[in-house]
Amino acid sequence: ELKVEQNPLFLSMQEGKNYTIYCNYSTTSDRLYWYRQDPGKSLESLFVLLSNGAVKQEGRLMASLDTKARLSTLHITAAVHDLSATYFCAGSPSTSGTYKYIFGTGTRLKVLA
Amino acid sequence: EAQVTQNPRYLITVTGKKLTVTCSQNMNHEYMSWYRQDPGLGLRQIYYSMNVEVTDKGDVPEGYKVSRKEKRNFPLILESPSPNQTSLYFCASRPGTSLTDTQYFGPGTRLTVL
Numbered sequence: 280e281l282k283v284e285q286n287p288l289f290l291s292m293q294e295g296k297n298y299t300i301y302c303n304y305s306t307t308s309d310r311l312y313w314y315r316q317d318p319g320k321s322l323e324s325l326f327v328l329l330s331n332g333a334v335k336q337e338g339r340l341m342a343s344l345d346t347k348a349r350l351s352t353l354h355i356t357a358a359v360h361d362l363s364a365t366y367f368c369a370g371s372p373s374t375s376g377t378y379k380y381i382f383g384t385g386t387r388l389k390v391l392a
Numbered sequence: 393e394a395q396v397t398q399n400p401r402y403l404i405t406v407t408g409k410k411l412t413v414t415c416s417q418n419m420n421h422e423y424m425s426w427y428r429q430d431p432g433l434g435l436r437q438i439y440y441s442m443n444v445e446v447t448d449k450g451d452v453p454e455g456y457k458v459s460r461k462e463k464r465n466f467p468l469i470l471e472s473p474s475p476n477q478t479s480l481y482f483c484a485s486r487p488g489t490s491l492t493d494t495q496y497f498g499p500g501t502r503l504t505v506l
Contacts, residue, residue, distance in 0.1 A: 310491055312494075312495075320499075321482060321497040321498060321499050321500055322435075322482065322484075322495075322497040323497070324494040324495060324496075327491075327492055327494060329491055329492065367434060367435065369435075377489045377490070377491060377493075378423070378440055378442060378448065378489075379437060379440070379450060379451075380425070380427075380435075380437050380450075380495075381437075381451070382427075382434040382435040382436070382437075383434055384432060384433060384434040385434050
């Protein structure tokens with residue numbers, strides 16, 4: 280059974296600093312997703328990572344996938360206040376085809392001016 | 393505008409009173425899914441549908457029903473709601489079954505069961 284764990288759960292960081300959010304998963308996952316949720320809002324898709332070594336970047340966010348370590352990371356470069364949100368990773372069990380999603384508990388990021 | 397809509401956005405009800413939360417998408421997506429979001433638990437998948445008349449259970453289907461009679465609609469039915477179903481519910485859709493397909497989420501329905 281696929282389990283997805285994120286850490287840290289809460290992250291308070293200064294503007295301009297770099298930090299990484301970690302997403303570990305327990306069994307084989309066909310792909311790994313990252314989502315963003317602003318307070319009181321819905322979820323927005325950020326990245327889809329399909330294969331070992333995959334790296335995707337959008338602005339100050341960069342996501343990577345290491346399938347051997349069962350680890351994905353979301354790296355934040357030179358944080359700005361607008362990045363304050365909750366970030367979720369999600370996997371999809373290989374046995375489910377492309378239909379099931381298992382989410383992590385989320386990382387609440389607060390960027391302080 | 394391409395979107396996923398949910399109704400109602402907020403609902404307060406009492407234990408045992410049947411309710412339906414509607415979800416509709418205008419993007420001709422094949423796949424639709426329901427999630428619930430609870431503090432400290434992230435999102436958990438309730439049911440999903442790969443296409444019309446094809447549905448399957450997610451991780452937490454107990455106490456919920458769904459139907460997919462039309463491609464655009466995927467209602468979530470609570471036949472006899474209980475307080476432990478108080479939650480924030482999201483509907484999502486995606487184009488099809490490609491590995492790269494991304495999900496588009498609705499605005500959410502906040503349900504309180506007294």
